[in-house]
Structures are given as structure tokens and as C-alpha cells.
Amino acid sequence: MTELNDDKLAAAARRLPTEISPERDLWPGIAEAVRAPRRARWTPMFAQAAAIVLLIGASSAVTYVAVSGQQGPVTQVAPNLIFEQTSFGSRYNVGPGFQDARDELVAQLDVELARLSPQTRAEVATNLEVLHEAIFAINEALERDPDNLMLQAKLVNAYREELSVLRRVGGLTRNVMMRNDI
Amino acid sequence: MMKKLIAITLSFLLVMPVMAEEVDETLDAAPDGQVDISNIAGSITVTGWSRDAVEVTGTLGRNVEELIFERKKDKVTVKVKVPRHGGRGIDSDLHINVPQNSSIDVSAVSADIDVTDVLGEQRLHTVSGDVSSESAGNDVEAESVSGDVEVDGDKSDTETIASTVSGDVTLFRVSGTVSAESVTGRVIVDEGSFSRVDLNVVNGELLFQAGLRKGGKLSAETVNGAVDVELVGDVSAKIDVSTVNGRIRNCFGPEPERTSKYAPGWSLRFTEGDGDGRVDISTVNGGVKLCRK
Numbered sequence: 001m002t003e004l005n006d007d008k009l010a011a012a013a014r015r016l017p018t019e020i021s022p023e024r025d026l027w028p029g030i031a032e033a034v035r036a037p038r039r040a041r042w043t044p045m046f047a048q049a050a051a052i053v054l055l056i057g058a059s060s061a062v063t064y065v066a067v068s069g070q071q072g073p074v075t076q077v078a079p080n081l082i083f084e085q086t087s088f089g090s091r092y093n094v095g096p097g098f099q100d101a102r103d104e105l106v107a108q109l110d111v112e113l114a115r116l117s118p119q120t121r122a123e124v125a126t127n128l129e130v131l132h133e134a135i136f137a138i139n140e141a142l143e144r145d146p147d148n149l150m151l152q153a154k155l156v157n158a159y160r161e162e163l164s165v166l167r168r169v170g171g172l173t174r175n176v177m178m179r180n181d182i
Numbered sequence: 183m184m185k186k187l188i189a190i191t192l193s194f195l196l197v198m199p200v201m202a203e204e205v206d207e208t209l210d211a212a213p214d215g216q217v218d219i220s221n222i223a224g225s226i227t228v229t230g231w232s233r234d235a236v237e238v239t240g241t242l243g244r245n246v247e248e249l250i251f252e253r254k255k256d257k258v259t260v261k262v263k264v265p266r267h268g269g270r271g272i273d274s275d276l277h278i279n280v281p282q283n284s285s286i287d288v289s290a291v292s293a294d295i296d297v298t299d300v301l302g303e304q305r306l307h308t309v310s311g312d313v314s315s316e317s318a319g320n321d322v323e324a325e326s327v328s329g330d331v332e333v334d335g336d337k338s339d340t341e342t343i344a345s346t347v348s349g350d351v352t353l354f355r356v357s358g359t360v361s362a363e364s365v366t367g368r369v370i371v372d373e374g375s376f377s378r379v380d381l382n383v384v385n386g387e388l389l390f391q392a393g394l395r396k397g398g399k400l401s402a403e404t405v406n407g408a409v410d411v412e413l414v415g416d417v418s419a420k421i422d423v424s425t426v427n428g429r430i431r432n433c434f435g436p437e438p439e440r441t442s443k444y445a446p447g448w449s450l451r452f453t454e455g456d457g458d459g460r461v462d463i464s465t466v467n468g469g470v471k472l473c474r475k
Binding site: 117120124127131137144148158161 | 289291292307308309310325327328345347348363365366382384385403405406424426427442445464466467
């Protein structure tokens with residue numbers, strides 16, 4: 001009985017394919033990875049992130065100095081201007097310092113927005129939402145392709161653009177209202 | 183009779199503050215001096231003329247405190263002073279003639295800015311309104327938050343910086359270096375030849391139809407939107423085009439390649455001519471067209 005089973009097992013084993021191909025061709029990716037110069041993929045990105053944090057820090061300090069002497073009610077930031085969690089794909093985060101600095105800029109923006117017409121306020125809010133959606137879309141793409149340098153650069157650019165919008169709206173309004181050189 | 187007189191007097195007193203004040207003043211100015219202009223709301227039109235004088239005409243809003251119009255050495259100042267809290271009745275429409283070679287710095291919050299025939303440097307900033315500069319012959323920095331920005335140059339080598347948050351940026355016949363960006367809107371560069379071009383849009387199209395000089399660099403980036411680049415004249419550059427979701431159509435160079443069998447992205451990398459310049463084009467969601475003529 002045991003011998004019979006062994007024979008069946010041996011016959012079944014002989015019928016098995018002698019080699020199994022992977023479901024998809026992995027070699028091009030492996031070969032490319034082996035050929036590619038090894039580099040710390042997070043290094044340029046974190047360098048850029050660090051640059052942004054520094055940029056925000058400096059900007060925040062300048063903005064704080066500029067507005068600290070002003071009197072006026074500070075209104076709550078509209079919920080739709082609260083930013084989503086900053087991240088670089090699924091693997092990277094720029095940390096709470098970045099978010100804190102950006103929150104500060106958003107709070108200052110709220111003061112400046114109060115000086116503008118409802119239409120302009122709405123347009124600024126809409127465009128910040130556009131930026132958030134873009135950041136979300138890039139992050140989604142990065143989830144699928146975390147090592148895509150173009151996407152990483154685009155994400156950094158999107159964050160930079162967001163900060164640029166915050167500063168421009170606040171800066172333009174404040175500068176015109178308070179120009180002392182004229 | 184007395185009642186009638188009182189009624190007429192009251193009517194006159196009521197109507198009087200509503201009336202905008204006309205302004206028509208002129209000051210001598212340096213032929214190539216600086217003119218700083220600030221008007222919170224209304225409109226600002228600046229025109230370069232052949233006289234060595236600055237002339238301000240137009241109307242001031244009924245609640246405007248005063249028009250500051252003065253000259254200190256080579257700098258002329260035109261400022262509409264309004265109550266600190268702003269409010270209604272501050273809209274002022276100003277037409278200002280300046281010496282053609284003046285440099286100008288114009289600031290507004292809720293006003294359109296139109297500049298024509300000014301050959302000095304221009305700094306034009308508004309929050310809510312369109313910015314337009316025609317026949318610009320020098321460096322221009324034009325910025326709006328909510329409004330279109332348009333600069334029409336004379337093809338002389340200059341530095342042009344144009345940005346808006348919500349609106350289109352259109353640059354005609356500028357040359358040299360250019361940086362243009364919009365969050366929601368189109369960026370168009372038509373004619374001219376450049377050593378450096380940086381175009382950035384988040385939601386919208388990018389259109390570039392101009393020359394790239396030897397050793398020149400062109401960067402065109404969008405997140406959601408198509409990019410259409412037509413390089414005029416000889417092309418000598420390393421070209422790198424990539425998309426995440428979108429096709430690439432090119433009229434020269436090799437066929438684009440899929441970035442992966444499993445993703446919808448495309449890339450195109452090649453060297454044209456001596457390859458001493460750079461063309462970098464990328465978009466996340468949108469197609470790219472690259473041609474030359």
C-alpha cells in the first residue's frame with residue numbers, strides 16, 4: 001500500500017513542470033536596480049524637505065516680526081484651509097515641525113484674508129484646495145511608485161507652491177496696506 | 183418756500199459726499215527716475231510719454247483721505263491715502279503719465295493695473311485684479327492673486343517674472359529669462375528666444391512656442407494639465423519628458439517609452455544637436471506634445 005502510494009507520488013512529481021516562470025517578468029527591474037548606481041534615495045528629498053523647513057522657519061519669523069505689532073482680531077482658520085498630513089509617499093514624513101510652521105502661516109493668512117473681498121477669499125480657498133488635491137494626487141502616485149524622483153520633486157514643488165501662495169496672499173495685502181516707503 | 187429751500191440744501195449736502203473728486207496734477211520728474219504708485223481699490227493706468235513730468239488724472243473715491251503726490255530727488259510718489267480701516271468709497275481710478283524711461287513700482291489690492299510704453303523696470307502687484315503691461319522694454323515682475331497677468335514685450339533681453347494664483351499668465355514677445363506660474367489657469371509663452379524658462383502650473387495647461395538659445399534651459403511642469411512645447415529654430419539640448427498618466431507626442435527624436443509595463447506613464451529621453459541645453463517637461467495627469475519648427 002505504501003509502495004503503491006510512493007509510486008503514485010513519484011509519478012505525480014514527474015508530471016510537475018521542471019521550471020516555473022514568475023507571473024510577470026521581473027528580470028528587467030532587477031537588472032535595472034543592479035545596474036543603477038546605489039544612492040541614498042531619501043537624501044536629496046530630505047535635503048529639499050529640510051530646505052523647505054528652513055524656508056518656512058525663516059519666512060515665519062519674518063512674517064511674525066512683520067505682523068506682531070499689528071492689532072486686530074485673529075479669526076479661526078476656516079476648516080477647508082486646514083492642511084492634510086504632510087508626507088512623501090508612504091515612506092517619508094517631514095515631521096511635526098513642518099506642519100507647525102505651516103499652521104502658523106495659515107493662521108496669519110486668515111488675518112490677511114479678512115481684509116479681502118469675499119470673492120477673493122473664496123478664490124484663495126479654492127486654489128489652496130486645488131493644491132491640496134494636487135498633493136493628494138502626487139502622494140497617491142507615490143504610493144504606487146515610491147522611488148519616482150519626478151514625483152518626489154513634484155511633491156516638493158507642490159508644498160513650495162502652497163507656501164508661496166500663503167506668503168503671496170498675505171504679503172501682497174499687508175505690503176500694500178502698510179507701505180511706509182510711499 | 184422755506185421748506186423747498188431746506189429740501190434743496192439737504193439734497194445738495196447729501197449728494198456732495200457721494201461725488202468723486204476729480205484730480206489733475208503734474209510734477210516735473212527725472213527722465214529715468216523712479217515712480218512709486220499705490221492705490222488700494224479702483225484702477226491704475228500708467229503710460230510712458232516723452233515729457234519729463236509725471237501727470238496724474240482721474241477720480242478719487244469720496245472717502246479717500248488725500249492723494250499724496252510728491253517728488254523727492256529722482257523719485258516721484260503717487261499714493262491714494264485711505265482711512266486705516268478701509269471701507270467703502272475708496273475706489274479711485276488713476277491715469278498716470280510717466281517719463282518713458284522711468285522705473286515703476288505699482289501696488290494695489292483690488293484694482294486692475296495697465297501699463298503701456300514704459301521702458302524702465304516694472305514691478306506690478308495686485309491682489310484682486312488683472313495686470314497688463316504692453317511694450318515693456320525692461321525687466322518686469324507682475325503678480326496677482328486673483329486675476330490674469332499679461333506681459334507684451336519688445337523682444338529685448340529682459341527678466342520677466344509673472345505669477346498668479348487664479349488666472350492665466352500670457353507672455354508675448356518677451357525674451358531672455360522668464361519665470362511664470364499659476365495655480366489654476368494657463369501659462370502661455372508666445373514668441374521670443376530664451377536662455378532660461380521656468381513654467382509651473384498646478385491645474386492648467388502650459389503652452390510654449392518660442393526659441394531656446396544655445397545652452398538654454400527650459401523647465402515646464404504641471405500636475406494636472408497638458409503641456410504643449412514648440413521649439414522655434416535650432417534645438418540643441420538634452421531632452422527629458424515624463425508623465426505619470428498621459429501620452430507623449432513628439433515630432434522629433436525617438437519614440438517615447440512606457441515607464442513600466444504596469445503603469446500608464448511615458449518617458450522620452452534623448453539628445454538633440456550638441457545637447458548643450460536642457461529641456462525638462464513633466465506632468466502627472468496630462469499629455470505632452472513636443473515639436474519644433
